[in-house]
Amino acid sequence: MPHQLDPDNAIDIAYDIFLEMAEENLDPADILLFNLQFEERGAVEMVETAENWDEEIGVLIDPQAYAEVWVGLVNAQDQMDDIFAKVLISHDQENPEYHIVWKK
Template sequence: MQDLELWSMDELCDHAFDIFEELAAENLSAADYGLYQQQYEQRGYVDLVIPGPEWVELIMQDLEPELHYEAQIGLTGLDGEADRVLARILLSREKHDALCHAQWRGD
């Protein structure tokens, strides 16, 4: 892994948000997209988590915990808890790996 060019965790979050912003209008319901557009500055978040086994089944490829992350993007509740996950995006930290799969709210 030392020869790979990796995104930092902050860069990976930014990368996930870029992907989300590009695809959200086409993949979210009009209500969810409108809510996100109205409230993302105050309530938008991204969490990076280790991908679960459902991703391996979905993409039929083994994932490396050091390289692959699931970005969960959504809006937090008023108490700071995540109340609405709008997208789950599987990404690689490797900058030259084009791996990107998304599951959208309502899929």
């Protein structure tokens, strides 16, 4: 079993990937919204790895082998209600793998 990424590392890696790829994968309006709102309402959170990634990416994964991080904006109740990206990162950093589901 590969060494588990700690949440801070997973969040840093996911956010870096997000920033690198957002321009090619998000609507310009969403990028503007994100940039304007992130300081006030932005959140990057590690969540429990979902079981249904195969529906999103067409590949079965072992949820134990990946960290899942969401990048988005939170509402007044501190709930992330606008998710720009869900990033799946492998715990195996020798052979890092990641998948992203972007906001449609």
